[in-house]
Amino acid sequence: MRRAAGLLLAVLLLVGRLDALSSAHAADGKAADKTGIFVLGVDGMDPVVLQRLIDEGKMPSFAKLAATGSFQSLGTANPPQSPVAWSTFVTGLNPGGHGVFDFVHRDPKTYLPISSATLPEDPGSAVSLFGYYIPIGGKTPQNTRGGVPFWDPLMKAGVDVEVYRMPGNYPPPPSDAKVLSGMGTVDMRGGYGTYSWFTTYPVQGREHMKGDIHQVSLSDDDLDGKPDTVRATLKGPPDVFRMPPGHVPGDADYLTVPVTFRVDPEHDAVLVEAGDSRALLRVGEWSDWLPVKFHPLPASLLPLEGIVRFYVRQVRPGLEIYASPVNISPANPAQDISTPSSFANELYALLGYYYTQGMPEDTNALKDRIFDDDDYKRQVALVQQDTTAMLDLALTRFEPGDTTFMYLSDIDLQCHMLWRLGDPKNLDAPPHPARAADEHAVAAHGEDIEGYYRHVDQLLGGVLERVPEGTLVIVMSDHGFQPYTRKVNLNAWLRDNGYLVLKDGKHTGKITTGDVDWTKTRAYGLGFNALYVNQRGREAEGIVERTAAPALLAEIGAKLEAWRDGDAKVVRRAFLGDKIYSGPRTAEAPDMVVGYDKGYGCSDESTLGEISETVIEDNLSRWSGNHLMDPEVVPGVILTNRKLPRTGYALPDVTATLLAHYGVPLPQGMEGKDVFAP
Amino acid sequence: MQTFNAITSRVFDVLLAPFGHRWAWFDLLLWPVLAGVAALLIYKLVSNQKGIADAKRRMMVSLLEVVLYRENVLGVLVSTVKGLAQNLRYLGYNILPMLVMIVPMTVIMVQLVANYAYAPLKQGDVQLLEVTLAPGAGSSARSVTADFPAGVAVEAGPVRTADGRVFWRLRMLEDGDQVVTLRAGDETEPKIIPVGNGPRKVPVLRTRTWEALLYPGEAALPAGSAFETIKLAPPDRNLKPFPSGEGGILLWFFAASLVAGFLLRKRLGVTL
Known part of the structure; x- marks a missing residue:
């Protein structure tokens, strides 16, 4: 009897193993039978600007892609806003299906504007204990986007999918695919990016600025007659354990870390100390990412880790130091910014710290005139370094049969901010009304947008060179651009x-x-x-x-x-x-x-x-x-390395193509048609 | 301090030499186990084994009394007090072995940290060199100067802070032990910056205080030095699957030596 049971067990184990092996093979087989897809999602790339630059020979990689495959306009969403358009691409649905209609929605019961990215939070209740509020119940914020993201059916079909910085995917809905959230991902304060500005000068109109403005003074710590030290604080996440549920944080309701700036008595250099991190910076230099820990509970229980970069704009005669929004640390995210939640950390292990804030270019600092165009360009260069490294990693990890999507913010935010210095779409356009205030910057930055297009061209060159033969390469944008x-x-x-x-x-x-x-x-x-x-x-x-x-x-x-x-x-x-x-x-x-x-x-x-x-x-x-x-x-663009048989494509057609490539049926309600179908 | 560090470092340089620094896992397994065994033997040798056994037995008796006669409140109280007294007696028996073991165990931990906790810097790495002046030494931060070898580039600094510290931001250019020479008044002190060349003992801190005992990677500063500390913050060495960094090694050492000691106590005939 025992022998028979043992034999039965052995047979079951063997069958189980064979079954597991055959399933794994089948899953691998689905992907391996097909060539993979590499998608570059270039936010805001405009067909008119792109065509001009191709014609002028300034975009050789795009020219090559257009010549060997196709280049067309791509119908965008209505309204053509990034969260709406990218949600349409992700789900293959119109906004009536995915439920994202604008950056801003409204609550009809209060007439107040609300985020279109997250459902209104249930604050739950709390027990008050020794001055702390211990939350009971309540829910973490949920992504409001409806529909099925394209990566879910692909994963079910055995395709390995990696998605880098997908707009509108924060908070990340549960998925088996590796997806890093992009535009819409908050900073540690819970907003879309609040910078800090430390200055010894008076600041006019600070109530209209989007940053934390600190007017500071230097103390003379060593009493040598030369002021040398500034002590201030850097705001982090809301102090949720000190606020009743549902309380909207006021200025004093945020956790902070101490920040000290120690100025050298002779040189224009500063030692920046933020929490336990330090950086030594000269004028015009940016620090690397500095980790900072915020402590919501006593005895350093449950520390919340963020990362911040400092920029010393001026030391003398007055001090001007900028601190980036405190980003969620990918080394130890205080909240999920990816699926699986370990993916953000996996990327950190390979790349080091990187921008996790959804819109990393600090357009607010430029709008508030904290940055001039030179400062902004330097900060954008840091974002570009991040993007280049991440794209390099994505290409290294890409294998035949995989699908990878990489989002590039290079063009969108720079077109928003720099169009006033030179219209790349119409070189004969009359000067933008906002140009007069920055006329001095036109010579240096009037063609910056072209430069950002050319940077994307370089990135595309790397993609075309490195993807395995036969890979379907798609370059797409969610919309184009116009002057404002x-x-x-x-x-x-x-x-x-x-x-x-x-x-x-x-x-x-x-x-x-x-x-x-x-x-x-x-x-x-x-x-x-x-x-x-x-x-x-x-x-x-x-x-x-x-x-x-x-x-x-x-x-x-x-x-x-x-x-x-x-x-x-x-x-x-x-x-x-x-x-x-x-x-x-x-x-x-x-x-x-x-x-x-x-x-x-x-x-x-x-x-x-x-x-x-x-x-x-x-x-x-x-x-x-x-x-x-x-x-x-404001149509977008689509370029592929295969000929497109028709014209008039729109965003959901790209989604349908990703699924059709692997023979995966479209989920119910998904619109669009394979762009290669006759 | 310096002599003690020199002797212990020499001994461990010899002991660790056969397996080199690349095989961190071997030493991280071996030394906690050996330390656990050594701790057991020391314990057996210097502790009052009979007294410990007797104290444990009496504690158990008191515990049984509490359980068996729980209806008798006064009896439970008396047994509890007796049990606590035996507990104190038991702890007392442990003081001497602990005092005997604390020095060798600390030496092993310090040496493991010095040899395995940190990684040398890599070419291109950027690092802050921090010098703190000794309070009352008579030198000011402005008097501190430094000569840097060709293998290291000064990117920024010095920045002299009002609290008597001086900082340089350095970029590593060449592999090797790069030696920076620091001066304050007439005093000259070298500081080694290890770059490249694989895992090895990484000097972190030079100090004139007792803390030098914890950092045997480099010579301590002289007692009357104008410098309080000269330090770098090299990165932690990745020791996966072992926990990394100073804290990781200490945690691992405690856990592994305790487990080893506990498992081998009967075989070695030790009453704990």
């Missing part, structure tokens, strides 16, 4: 046209501070392209009946499309949400998507609910290029 010369205050337009009414006869105000009289307001704008009807039963104080909404929207749409700024159209097309979207999340969509014409875009102020004095004005901000317009004026 005129700022539109949509809420001011709604006010002037009688659709939005302020309380107490006010002319200006904010939705967020209760200035709007909702009993008389029929429509309002929140988000870069979104317009909502104040609908009864949906909005907290809605007054427009659901049945009356279509007529109201038709009226507003007609007026918007007829609106002229001089001879120029302001709004090219006004789209109705229920007409352009389909899918389970359509009910969450804006009632109208405002498709601005070239050169026009919604102001930051109106996007967040401000009702300004003026309706339209020159854009004097350094944020001078844009794409938050009618999708037809």
